[in-house]
Amino acid sequence: MEALYDSGKARAIGVSNFASKKLGDLLEVARVTPAGYSPLGSPGTGTIKVEVLKHPILNMVAEKLGKSAAQVALRWGIQMGHSVLPKSTNEVRLVRGSAFVHETYGAYRTFEELWDGEI
Known part of the structure; x- marks a missing residue:
């Protein structure tokens, strides 16, 4: 993956479903720090303290557009050119x-x- 990143064929390297220990092990050897995942902020897991879906600006935009905060967050990620992979x-x-x-x-x-x- 790092070779793809170096060649410009990948803009970022991400991880998914990594427990804290496996992520720590990866960080010890990775030259390119993996990008984050979870565009909705991992509500309900207790592992990430930022509550993206409760952010006042996100909720203001969602209300104005008649959408949910999750829909707005995912759409923003897509429009920014990110690969959004929500989880449950x-x-x-x-x-x-x-x-x-x-x-x-x-x-x-x-x-x-x-x-x-x-x-």
Whole structure:
């Protein structure tokens, strides 16, 4: 990914579904700091303290346009040329990564190993 970034074929390198430990491990070896993700600010996770969807300016714009704060935040990201990948903290919609976990054949032996005990 860093070679793509260096060549100009990628404007940023991002991460998704990284637990704090895995992100820390990456930061120890990465030459290019990964860009953030979660354009809605991770409401409900307790990991990111900024509550994007409660920002007064965002809510003022949303009300004026008759849209939700989330719709405005996502549209802004798209218009700025970013790849927006919203995520859900709703238990029904969570993807836990069970395809990567198996006692014998999986990349990870347990969910605790996959998520570093964070879920």
